[in-house]
Amino acid sequence: GEDVEQSLFLSVREGDSSVINCTYTDSSSTYLYWYKQEPGAGLQLLTYIFSNMDMKQDQRLTVLLNKKDKHLSLRIADTQTGDSAIYFCAENSGYNKLIFGAGTRLAVHP
Amino acid sequence: DGGITQSPKYLFRKEGQNVTLSCEQNLNHDAMYWYRQDPGQGLRLIYYSQIVNDFQKGDIAEGYSVSREKKESFPLTVTSAQKNPTAFYLCASRQGGAEAFFGQGTRLTVV
Numbered sequence: 550g551e552d553v554e555q556s557l558f559l560s561v562r563e564g565d566s567s568v569i570n571c572t573y574t575d576s577s578s579t580y581l582y583w584y585k586q587e588p589g590a591g592l593q594l595l596t597y598i599f600s601n602m603d604m605k606q607d608q609r610l611t612v613l614l615n616k617k618d619k620h621l622s623l624r625i626a627d628t629q630t631g632d633s634a635i636y637f638c639a640e641n642s643g644y645n646k647l648i649f650g651a652g653t654r655l656a657v658h659p
Numbered sequence: 660d661g662g663i664t665q666s667p668k669y670l671f672r673k674e675g676q677n678v679t680l681s682c683e684q685n686l687n688h689d690a691m692y693w694y695r696q697d698p699g700q701g702l703r704l705i706y707y708s709q710i711v712n713d714f715q716k717g718d719i720a721e722g723y724s725v726s727r728e729k730k731e732s733f734p735l736t737v738t739s740a741q742k743n744p745t746a747f748y749l750c751a752s753r754q755g756g757a758e759a760f761f762g763q764g765t766r767l768t769v770v
Contacts, residue, residue: 555701580756591749591761592702637701641756645690645709646717651701 553650555638560656567625569653571638574619578640581614583623586635586652595623595636625655633657662686665750665762671770672737672744680735680765682750689754691733695719696747696764705748708733737767745769 552574561567573581579600584592598605598612598621605612611624625632635652642648663684672678682691690709694702704717708727722741727733733752737744747766753759 582758589764591763592751592759593761594758597758639759645756646704646707647692647751647753647759648704649694649702 553638553640553648555636555650555653557651558654558656560658561628563628563630563657563659565628567623567628567632567655567657569623569625569636569638569655571621571623571650572619573621573638573640573648575640575642575648576616576619578642580641581612581621582637582639582641582647583610583612583621584637584639584649586637588634592637628655628657630657630659663750663752663760663762665748665765667765668763670765670767672767673770675739677736677738678767680737680748680750680767682733682735682762684731684733684752684760686752686760687730687754688752688760689730690752691727692751692753692759693717693723693725693733693735694749694751696749702749705735 555571582597583595585595586592609626613622635654637652638650666681692707693705703719705723706725708714711730724736749764750762751759
């Protein structure tokens with residue numbers, strides 16, 4: 550069945566780059582997404598990538614997609630304390646199911 | 660303003676009771692979703708609906724029920740058969756493969 554996996558924690562120093570990794574199983578996924586969740590709130594879309602793309606850049610965010618290995622990554626340049634949150638990877642699976650990973654908690658310290 | 664609204668924000672349930680969580684959207688989206696979030700387990704799909712009067716079970720549908728009588732509404736009932744209902748519940752909607760919009764969530768606690 551469909552599955553999305555992420556590491557649970559990442560700690561970085563303010564100003565450094567953060568890289569959050571994700572693997573997925575459904576090779577037919579047409580879209581892959583990165584969402585951000587602040588404490589006690591819903592999820593907000595950060596960025597997404599079509600499955601026929603290798604890379605997408607949006608200001609401080611860079612998404613890399615390796616379709617052969619079913620690996621997705623999110624790089625946040627110049628990480629700030631306001632970037633501290635949980636980041637979810639998601640795939641658009643068959644019949645429009647939206648499957649999420651467990652989320653990576655990013656902690657940014659001075 | 661267009662958006663998706665969940666209510667209530669906090670809900671308390673006694674053992675053996677059914678409770679219903681509300682989710683309303685005015686985005687004219689066809690698809691709606693219910694997720695459950697537990698610490699360290701991310702979002703798990705309970706039910707989803709692609710169109711009015713149609714819905715499918717997700718990965719953890721046991722102990723839950725839904726209805727989709729109107730396009731804008733997708734209520735979730737947590738029944739007494741759900742043995743561990745304490746969690747944060749999130750509702751989402753979207754159109755096609757585009758961005759999913761999430762509500763602010765309902766935190767359900769069994770007392």
